[in-house]
Structure formats: C-alpha cells, structure tokens
Amino acid sequence: MKAVLTDIEGTTTPISFAHDILFPLSYRRIEEFVRCNAHLLRPEMESVKREIGKPPQEITLSEVIATLKTWIEQDKKETPLKTIQGKIWKENFLSGALKGQIYRDVLDAFEKWRRSGILIAIFSSGSIEAQQLIFRYSELGDLTKYIAAFFDTTTGPKRESQSYAAIAQKLQSQPADVLFLSDVVPELDAARAAGMKTTLLLREGAVAGAENSHPTAKNFTEISIDQK
DSSP, X not given: OOEEEEOSBTTTBOHHIIIIIIHHHHHHHHHHHHHHHXXXXXXXXXXXXXXXXXXXXXXXXXXXXXXXXXXXXXXXXOHHHHHHHHHHHHHHHHHTSOOBOOOHHHHHHHHHHHHXXXXXXXXXXXXXXXXXXXXXXXXXXXXXXXXXXXXXXXXXXXXXXXXXXXXXXHTTSOGGGEXXXXXXXXXXXXXXXXXXXXXXEOOXXXXXXXXXXXXXXXXXXXXXXXXX
C-alpha cells in the first residue's frame, strides 16, 4: 500500500464521542450560533434553503434552524450542517472544553505507517475543519502531523465509488495502492468498486454481518497493509 484512507467515527474514534458528546453539543448550540453568525454563514444558509423546497424569500431563519436541528436528529450527512457543526465544535476545542477521542492503537499504527513512508488520509462526513480539530486537539496530542490529507463530503458522498476514485487521484495514487478503513460496509463496497483495498473495523464488540465480504480487524494493530 502507498496510502491508508480512514474513516473517523467507529474507526479511529468511538462512536459514542460523536453521538453522546459532539452531536448533542451542536444541537444545544446551533440556534444561538446561527442567529449570532447568520451574516457569516450565508453560503450554508442558502444551501439549507435550497433543500427546504420553498422560494428562498419565503423561508425564515427559524425554518432554517429547525431544518438544521432535524438533520442533527436524523444524523443527516448534509454539507452545510457539517460545516456549521465544525464551527461550533471549534469554539470548544480551542477553549479546551473538548478533546478528541482517538484509540491508542490508531496512534501506534500512524507512527508505524509514516515510518514506512505510507501516506495517511482521512475521509469523513464531518467537515475538514471538524476532522482536523479532532486530531489536532486529541487526548493523545496533535496527530495531524501524521496525516497528509483530509476529505469530506465536498469530494462526494461516502457511499459512491466516484468519491474514492477522486481521492486516489488527489493522493496521486492508483486506487489499488490505497487501503480504505471503515466500520460501514456500504462505504467499503463503494471504495472497492473504485478499485481500493478495504478492511472493515469491528470495534467494541461489533460483529460482521452476512452482507460483509471485506477483510476484518478489531483494531488497527490487526490491519494488514499487504493485501494483494
């Protein structure tokens, strides 16, 4: 492998960090944050309005906020929501109120892979800014020094093969030279369809379902980067 591309939630980071800490925080803060920063969030506001499906001039700020809160409740991977969430989380990371939770075996693997000259990249539905915050302000220290590139949904959906083909190109690698790590089988299916190698992470007692046909690992220590 020339590069390892990894998801975050359920792969490098406990699912509970997102669902029990990050998402509730953004839900509590999003109304105040949007009202106070609406003038700085115009591109995101316009994107939300397009999704509401009414003439923009008829859509109130309250409707935009209600839509964003609904998306959080439904765990939607909408780019404007992820951008706003990242800005909310930034305040808390910078103040020290938040620390990114990263599995220790991830740091060990990152150190080993970088020594071997392997590029490490991240692909997550969270905004690039949010991804960088999780790894820069982690409980294990600043891990961004190991990471060559970050990708989010502006590159494309995580369940479409074109997204992975685009990432391989940006990494200046053939898809077959990239190993993608995730805990979500449809994401792995899309990466494999683009020509990447794959491994399904089974963290915290997860079990591979009958639909899985990918190599599996319980942690980064078990990951083989020598797949044929």
